[in-house]
Amino acid sequence: MEKIAMNKHRSQHKQAFDEPLWWGLFSAGGVCFAVLLPAVILFIAILLPLGLLPADALSYERASALLFSVPGFLFVGAVVCLPLFHAAHRLRHGLFDISVGNDALNKKLMYGGAALLSIVALGIVVAGFFS
Template sequence: MINRNPRRSDEPIWWGLFGAGGTWFAMITPITILVLGILVPLGIIDAESLSYERVSSFVSSLIGGLFVIATLALPMWHAMHRVHHGMHDLKLHTGVVGKIACYFFAALISCIAVIFVFMV
């Protein structure tokens, strides 16, 4: 028998943020590490191009601000979703409290990222 009124789940929201965070972390973070951690120290990219004034003006722009927010927030949602489901896999059934704690922490980091961008 088919249940015509299934109970709604909030899981698609968390899976969407999980997928977006994983994709961002897999595709954007390695390029950021390559540029900031390897190419600039080796002198391949001029360090002056990453001066405080230029970086500050980039972060102050709409695209730059969204980039910084996404770089901080999306991987955190991915990580906290993994922690939430990882606790279940380890037989640490924290229930709704664990779910709220994980997603609250991800939301907190996201809010801090937004505040950081708007304060600069």
């Protein structure tokens, strides 16, 4: 009888082996939100329009050459893709906390959406390599 109870308890507690992956992407995205995004906003949205940077600092040719390169690929991955997974993780756990939907479905929708948008963003950069 005790063995049946133990098996029943084991079947109810399902180990989530992918959670460390999602928490790692959440953490990396949070670091990128906190460190890289403010620097990007400072340079592109404040210093450049105020004329505090040289006029050709982000000319089309220079920005295009920077973006469509390996460092540009890494930049887009750090500034776009990782924060997408950070946001997806927050949304998933927020929906879980307020008991909206099925967690398995929310997990697929949130992380699948982040993965799809990441593929699109990185695909644009890769397509720029060849143009």
